[in-house]
Amino acid sequence: MTTPDTPPYAPASEAEVSALVRDAAARNRPLSTIGNGTKQHHGPAATGDMTVMTLSRLNQITADEPGDMVVSAQAGARLGDVQRLLAERGQCLPLDPPYENATVGGILATNSSGPRRLGYGTAKDMLLGLRVCGSDGIITRSGGRVVKNVTGYDLHKLHIGAFGSLGVVLEATFKVRPRPEVSAAFVVGCADLAAAHALLLDVWGSALRPVALEALAGGAVAHLRVTLPGLPDSPALAIVGYEGSRLAFERHQRDLDAVFARQQGHVILDGAPAGALWRAFRDGPSRDLVIARLGARPHDLPGLLGDAGAEGIVIQVGNGIARVSLAPTGPSVGATIRAWHQRAASKGGYAVVESAPLNAAARATLPWGFPGAALTAAVKASWDKLGIFNPGRMAI
Amino acid sequence: MKQRATQPALPPPDSQLSDMATASMPAVTGDAAGLLADLPGILPADRLLMSRDDLFAYDCDAQTLDRALPLAVAFPETTAEVSALVKACVRRHIPFVPRGAGTGLSGGAVAVGALAISTARMNQIFELDIPNRQAWVGPGVVNTHLTRAVAKFGLHYAPDPSSQNACTIGGNVAENSGGPHTLKYGVTTNHILGLQAVLADGTVAQMGGVAADAPGYDFTSAFVGSEGTFGIATKVLVRLTPNPEGVKTVLGIFNTVNDACHGVTEILRRGILPAAIELIDQTTLRAVEAYIHAGFPLDAGAVLLVEVDGLHDDLQQQADFVVEACRTANVRDVRLARDDAERAKLWKGRKQAFGALGRLAPNYYTHDGVIPRTKLPEVLAEIERIGQRHDVVIANVFHAGDGNLHPVVLYDEREAGVLDRVRAAGDAILTLVLGVGGALSGEHGIGFEKIGYMDRVFSPDDLAQMRRLRDIFNPLGLCNPGKVIPAPGRCVEPGSTRKLPIGH
Numbered sequence: 001m002t003t004p005d006t007p008p009y010a011p012a013s014e015a016e017v018s019a020l021v022r023d024a025a026a027r028n029r030p031l032s033t034i035g036n037g038t039k040q041h042h043g044p045a046a047t048g049d050m051t052v053m054t055l056s057r058l059n060q061i062t063a064d065e066p067g068d069m070v071v072s073a074q075a076g077a078r079l080g081d082v083q084r085l086l087a088e089r090g091q092c093l094p095l096d097p098p099y100e101n102a103t104v105g106g107i108l109a110t111n112s113s114g115p116r117r118l119g120y121g122t123a124k125d126m127l128l129g130l131r132v133c134g135s136d137g138i139i140t141r142s143g144g145r146v147v148k149n150v151t152g153y154d155l156h157k158l159h160i161g162a163f164g165s166l167g168v169v170l171e172a173t174f175k176v177r178p179r180p181e182v183s184a185a186f187v188v189g190c191a192d193l194a195a196a197h198a199l200l201l202d203v204w205g206s207a208l209r210p211v212a213l214e215a216l217a218g219g220a221v222a223h224l225r226v227t228l229p230g231l232p233d234s235p236a237l238a239i240v241g242y243e244g245s246r247l248a249f250e251r252h253q254r255d256l257d258a259v260f261a262r263q264q265g266h267v268i269l270d271g272a273p274a275g276a277l278w279r280a281f282r283d284g285p286s287r288d289l290v291i292a293r294l295g296a297r298p299h300d301l302p303g304l305l306g307d308a309g310a311e312g313i314v315i316q317v318g319n320g321i322a323r324v325s326l327a328p329t330g331p332s333v334g335a336t337i338r339a340w341h342q343r344a345a346s347k348g349g350y351a352v353v354e355s356a357p358l359n360a361a362a363r364a365t366l367p368w369g370f371p372g373a374a375l376t377a378a379v380k381a382s383w384d385k386l387g388i389f390n391p392g393r394m395a396i
Numbered sequence: 397m398k399q400r401a402t403q404p405a406l407p408p409p410d411s412q413l414s415d416m417a418t419a420s421m422p423a424v425t426g427d428a429a430g431l432l433a434d435l436p437g438i439l440p441a442d443r444l445l446m447s448r449d450d451l452f453a454y455d456c457d458a459q460t461l462d463r464a465l466p467l468a469v470a471f472p473e474t475t476a477e478v479s480a481l482v483k484a485c486v487r488r489h490i491p492f493v494p495r496g497a498g499t500g501l502s503g504g505a506v507a508v509g510a511l512a513i514s515t516a517r518m519n520q521i522f523e524l525d526i527p528n529r530q531a532w533v534g535p536g537v538v539n540t541h542l543t544r545a546v547a548k549f550g551l552h553y554a555p556d557p558s559s560q561n562a563c564t565i566g567g568n569v570a571e572n573s574g575g576p577h578t579l580k581y582g583v584t585t586n587h588i589l590g591l592q593a594v595l596a597d598g599t600v601a602q603m604g605g606v607a608a609d610a611p612g613y614d615f616t617s618a619f620v621g622s623e624g625t626f627g628i629a630t631k632v633l634v635r636l637t638p639n640p641e642g643v644k645t646v647l648g649i650f651n652t653v654n655d656a657c658h659g660v661t662e663i664l665r666r667g668i669l670p671a672a673i674e675l676i677d678q679t680t681l682r683a684v685e686a687y688i689h690a691g692f693p694l695d696a697g698a699v700l701l702v703e704v705d706g707l708h709d710d711l712q713q714q715a716d717f718v719v720e721a722c723r724t725a726n727v728r729d730v731r732l733a734r735d736d737a738e739r740a741k742l743w744k745g746r747k748q749a750f751g752a753l754g755r756l757a758p759n760y761y762t763h764d765g766v767i768p769r770t771k772l773p774e775v776l777a778e779i780e781r782i783g784q785r786h787d788v789v790i791a792n793v794f795h796a797g798d799g800n801l802h803p804v805v806l807y808d809e810r811e812a813g814v815l816d817r818v819r820a821a822g823d824a825i826l827t828l829v830l831g832v833g834g835a836l837s838g839e840h841g842i843g844f845e846k847i848g849y850m851d852r853v854f855s856p857d858d859l860a861q862m863r864r865l866r867d868i869f870n871p872l873g874l875c876n877p878g879k880v881i882p883a884p885g886r887c888v889e890p891g892s893t894r895k896l897p898i899g900h
Contacts, residue, residue, distance in 0.1 A: 029461040066772035067661055068799075090667060111609060122609070124617055125586050140861040141854065145764040148583060150572045150621050151846075151853055152881065153862045157519045157585075157617035166613075180666035205527070207641050209706065245668075295607030297528040302462035319608050320528075348606040369611035372599060376613055378868040382862070395611065 001090075003382040008052040010036070014131070014139060014170050015286030019390075020053055021168060024136035030391050033164045035076055037189035039110050041165050041287055042355045046367045047392030055105055055168070061085055062171060063145065069197040070128060070145055072173040075105025076303050084288035091176045095279055099284045105169045111161030115241055118318050119211025123160050130156035132167040135384045139170065147175045158379065163394035164382045171266060180243035180331055185212070185274045186256050187239050189232025189264035196238035197302050203259065204298065208252055212316075214243025217344045219312030219325055220284065227280045228273070232265040239277070284314070290356040290366070292337045296320050296349030304344050320349070328360040337367050369395030399853040411455075411464035411508060413697060417844035421878035423500040424509040426489030428467055431511065432533045434484045435468060443470040443517070454512050462844045466493070474661040475592060475600055475630040482628070482875075483510055483598035491874045492660040494624040496567030498534065499559040500654030501762065502843030504570065504623045506588045513628060515566045516638040521545055521659045522631065529636040530589060530606060535566025535629045541736050542634070551636040554581040557839065558747050569629050574839035576746065577703070579797035581637065583839070591632040593619060593626070596875035597630055604633065605868075618865065621807050623841050625878040626869035634794055643671070644715045645733040647744055648700040648722035653677055653780070653792065655726045656698035657772035662721035663702065664769060668714050673797030674701040674746050680793040680804075681688065682858060690745025692740065701746055719777035719883035739852070750804070754829065757789070757806035765829030766838035769799040780826055786821035788814075800838035801829065850882050860884065 011017045019180055024031045030050035034040065039055070055076035063072035066089040073082050079102050086092050096114030097107050105110070108130075111123045117342065120126070130142025132155075141250045142155035159169055190196035204213055214222070217236040225231055243253050253268065264360035268275050285291060296304050298320040303314075311325040326333050340351035353366040360366075376396050379389075435444050446468045456463040467490065472478045472880040477770050485492045493507035495514045505512070526549045533542060539560040543552040556575035563573065569591065574583045581587075590604025604616035619626050631812035650656040652715070656675050663673060664709055674698050675682070680686045692699055701721065704714035715732055724732040733739040745752075753760055776792065779801075783790035804824050826836065826849055836846050838851055850859060856857060857863045862881050869875070 065768060065770055067664070068768040069664060070768070072497075075531040091638050099605045111614075113609075119585065124614060125582060137858045140858045142858065142862070144766075144835045144853075145833055145836070146768060146799055146835045147767050148574055148800050149835040150794070150839055150841055150849065151836040152842070152858070153865055154572075154585070154618055154621055155861060155865060158865075160617075161609075161611065162613055164433055174586075178664075178669060181667065195422050207707065219701055229470065237765040243708075245713060247713055253706050272569065293609065295609055297530070297606045298526065299527045320606075344607070348605055350610050352611050375601065375868065379613060379865065382864045382868055388754055396611075 008054045010054045012057045014133070017133050017170060018055070018139060021271045024051055025135055025137065025386055025389050026384055028388070030388050032390055032393070033168050036078065036101040038099035038102050039106055039112070039355070040359050042110050043394055044392055045363065046356065046390050055103065058170065063173070066091065069176050069277065070147065070173055071176050071178050072171060072256040074106050074171050075103060075169045077104050078102070078173055079104060079107060086176055087179060090179050093126065093176050094128065094177045095123065095175050096282060099294065100282060100283050104172050106158055108160050108169055108172060109162060109164045113216050114314065115212035116243070118213055118316065119209070119241070119243065120177070122131060124157055127156055127160065127180065128173060129173040130159060130169060131171040132159060132169055133311055134167050135386055135388055140291045143173065145173050153233035164390040165394045165396065167389065180250045181245050182243065182270065183274050184242045184249055184268060184270040185239055185277050186233050186252070186260070186266055187277070188240070188266040189234030189236055190236040190259050191234065191264065192237050193236045195263070195338040196236040196300060197315055197317060199238045199259065199263065200240070201299065204243055204318040205255070206255065208238045209244070209251070210253055211243045212239065213318045214239040214241070217313050219286070220314045223284050224277070224280050227276055232267065234264040238263070248346055273299060276315070285355065286325055288357055289361065290328045290333050291354045292324045292326060292340065292341060292351055293354040294322040294324065294344055294349065294351045296344050296347055302338070304347065304349060308340065323354065328357050328362070332364055334366050341367065372396045398443050399665065413464060413508065413842065416848035417503060417506070417878065418845050419464045420882055421487050421508050422873060424491060428488070428509070431484060431488040432468060433491045433506050434750035438480045438484060439470055439472065443471040452494070452505070456786070457498045457503060457505040458845070459501050459503045459845055462503035462506050464506050464508040466510055466512035469512040469514055471514050475515045475594060478594045478628055478630050479598045481511065481513055482594050482596065485519060485874055486598060486872065487873070489872070491877045493876045494566070494570065494628040494744050496564035496570070496582040497538070497562045499563040500567060500571060500843065501764070501840035502845040503839050504843035504876070506844060508878065512775060513639070514630070515564060517564070518630065526551065527742055528606070529638070531632060531634050531636055533565055533632050535564060535569070535632060539565060541569060546636055550639050552639055553634055553669055554587055554637040555584045555644055558750065559678045565634065569620050569632055570622065570624045571839065571841045574683050574795065574800065576674050578668050578731065579673060579795065582813065585617055587635045587637070588616060588620050588632060589635055590616055591619065591629045592631040593629045595627040596870040596872060601627070601658060619848050622869070623843060623880050624878055625866055627875060629842070631873070643703060643705045643739070644707045644711050645720045645739040646702040646715055647731055647733065647742060648702065648727050649696045649729040650698050650700070650726070651728050652697040653776050654773050655854045656700050657776055657796070659700050659852070660772055661724035661770060662724045663718055664797065667706065668715045668717050670702050670714070670718065670797060670798065671705045672701070672703040673793065675794055676701065676746065676749065677792040679756070679791035680749050680753060683756050684745045684749055684793070687752040687755055688745050688748055690741045692745060701742055731822050745791070753791055753804055753806065757812070760806045760807070761805040761822060761826050763801065763803045763822060764837045764840040765801050765826060765834050767799045767801060767829055767834035771832045772796065772799065775801070775832060779825060782824045782828070786817045786892060788817050788821050788825070790821065795838070798838065844879060847882050852890045856884070
């Protein structure tokens with residue numbers, strides 16, 4: 001656990017970040033960087049005695065020429081604030097990661113995404129450039145503010161999912177999209193998870209172009225019902241997210257009606273109710289459970305899951321990602337996930353812990369990741385010579 | 397830069413490099429004779445080119461101003477053979493340069509005193525995973541061959557550079573290639589899920605893989621676009637994209653380039669995302685018509701070729717939005733391609749535009765800057781003035797939806813003093829692009845060609861950080877030296893004299 005020597009530093013400028021990093025380097029004192037702290041339970045905890053630096057005051061949206069369809073924001077800007085600005089001009093940044101207060105920097109550091117990644121991709125598909133403070137306090141830049149760019153190496157891609165281990169992200173530029181005419185979701189009741197999963201794999205293989213395909217069971221279903229009481233009353237749900245024109249939406253309706261006929265009822269959420277559904281996803285991940293993430297080829301996933309999902313499960317069908325909730329008190333949480341990993345690895349997949357309650361006893365021993373290849377250690381040693389950036393925060 | 401290849405009348409010299417390229421090349425100090433002696437022990441003789449005559453075919457890529465004879469050309473078929481070749485180079489301290497189809501446009505494949513390692517024979521498709529829409533392919537697989545192999549399953553490989561009938565997936569990975577349809581579908585990096593690469597020490601590394609969001613640093617995305625300076629991709633895991641149910645192509649005919657540029661802005665404001673928005677100016681239209689008879693009007697100032705795709709249900713509506721946007725921008729005439737045949741013809745005209753321009757002048761020089769899209773009208777107007785100022789003809793045919801310009805400076809190198817004007821115009825164009833917050837290159841790469849401009853885009857600190865990453869992949873600097881990132885402290889003046897290609 002982190003033990004700050006002072007209250008968190010909250011630099012208000014890039015120069016102040018730089019000065020803090022230089023100071024930490026001079027004292028060889030590790031720095032823990034956080035945004036709004038929504039994902040402190042993601043990844044292993046930072047270890048050792050360190051200085052905490054919060055980037056929440058670096059929260060400006062720094063460039064927004066609507067016609068260029070790009071947006072730049074400082075690391076501490078809330079994604080929600082960026083979206084609000086973009087919405088005013090009929091645009092959106094098509095990222096819908098968990099947690100209302102998540103910041104741009106935190107989302108990048110954890111490679112965070114949400115259900116609609118099926119349609120739009122993840123941070124790496126929309127990140128155009130970064131400004132980063134290195135371990136010597138020097139600020140460097142890669143990429144740019146145009147939507148296509150092969151000028152120099154894409155250094156910014158290495159900071160995605162790096163848990164702040166390679167530098168302090170200061171400012172990011174993304175490409176944005178027009179806001180869709182319709183944002184809707186079809187929610188189908190299914191007898192069990194396998195049925196929901198199979199149904200959505202069929203939709204994925206069809207001519208339709210959903211932006212999200214989510215199969216849920218257990219606690220994840222119960223969570224959605226709290227905010228959306230009208231959902232079908234069934235053990236599992238299959239959700240097809242749609243965004244685009246009204247005309248193509250009607251086509252989805254027609255085609256999906258036939259697919260859904262064999263299931264246990266469905267509802268269509270159009271407009272505001274769909275917004276409520278996506279917000280429920282955003283706020284869904286439990287902070288009281290261990291959440292394991294399994295990744296595999298989409299069609300391999302059903303066979304790999306077995307009876308996983310006792311407490312709750314959310315599958316991003318078509319992306320080949322499953323998130324399984326487990327009670328942290330179970331003696332064998334780590335062993336269970338390691339066994340899943342063994343099975344998944346035989347097909348090129350993996351299983352890791354994505355998040356766990358900060359007070360979970362077994363936290364430190366959970367399988368958060370894998371020892372990286374030689375390249376991993378080399379990049380870390382080169383870009384963070386003293387090892388001051390978030391030591392222990394990422395399993396590498 | 398791109399220059400039409402011409403047959404040299406005299407035996408060319410071993411190398412003919414721009415001052416920029418010369419200045420960026422470290423001295424080759426290894427044991428060349430030793431390496432040449434090693435090669436037959438690694439590959440059979442029919443997969444090695446070592447005679448001077450044979451090597452001339454490999455002295456440049458599609459940017460022909462920078463040329464150099466490689467020491468030899470090797471044609472490995474397996475990852476193990478690539479590794480053995482690289483290890484031999486390391487042992488003899490001789491640089492090596494990966495080479496795909498040689499269609500690159502920034503001199504990235506020029507091998508100065510180096511072993512050229514061709515991936516041409518690594519053209520196997522190892523695995524087509526149709527249900528999961530993924531494929532493992534060799535780096536030498538030609539871009540369209542991959543699309544053809546999966547067409548019967550209703551899939552395609554989305555990045556579609558104009559050279560797609562020749563260029564290879566390995567080369568696309570190195571350059572992070574684009575193409576017209578990247579507006580909606582993204583560039584190469586958005587379609588590469590993982591790869592196997594031989595690193596600069598001959599070791600084999602795996603990056604990425606079949607499963608999304610694996611924990612760890614995303615080396616795949618760092619490798620893509622590294623222009624062959626991080627190693628040699630030997631197997632590539634690509635994403636396959638479902639074909640759209642329907643496609644419509646709109647041709648907007650404008651009296652002026654300026655109106656067409658406003659058309660682009662109007663289209664992008666309407667909340668739809670076309671698959672492609674291409675602008676073709678009058679000079680290019682005339683060249684294309686003379687060559688391909690695609691059906692473009694000869695008297696238009698410019699046309700926009702706009703493609704919308706998706707489900708049948710809203711195609712007409714999307715096309716209507718485009719038509720309406722063009723009308724707002726003072727379009728002279730706007731119409732839909734009647735059928736697939738007309739659509740194919742229009743696109744053929746677009747894709748072969750550079751070939752057609754080659755008929756207007758013996759030489760041409762293509763830029764590749766990217767600008768914020770709102771700057772299109774003013775930048776295109778200024779490019780025209782630059783042409784007038786430097787007395788050169790500049791044609792424009794480019795990915796307007798992305799703001800990715802391709803000003804093509806037409807010239808005849810036999811005309812005395814013309815190269816200085818071409819160069820000055822080029823420098824003015826790049827200065828203009830950078831001045832509006834643009835990028836040096838959108839898809840052609842830096843290579844040798846634009847390395848002298850890198851310090852105008854990036855600070856010494858930015859470049860140092862890039863060099864640190866390269867030095868991890870490529871610590872001895874033997875893997876494609878002298879490209880992309882200038883050596884520290886080497887100040888190369890981009891405006892300095894380029895040597896004239898001898899014998900042209």
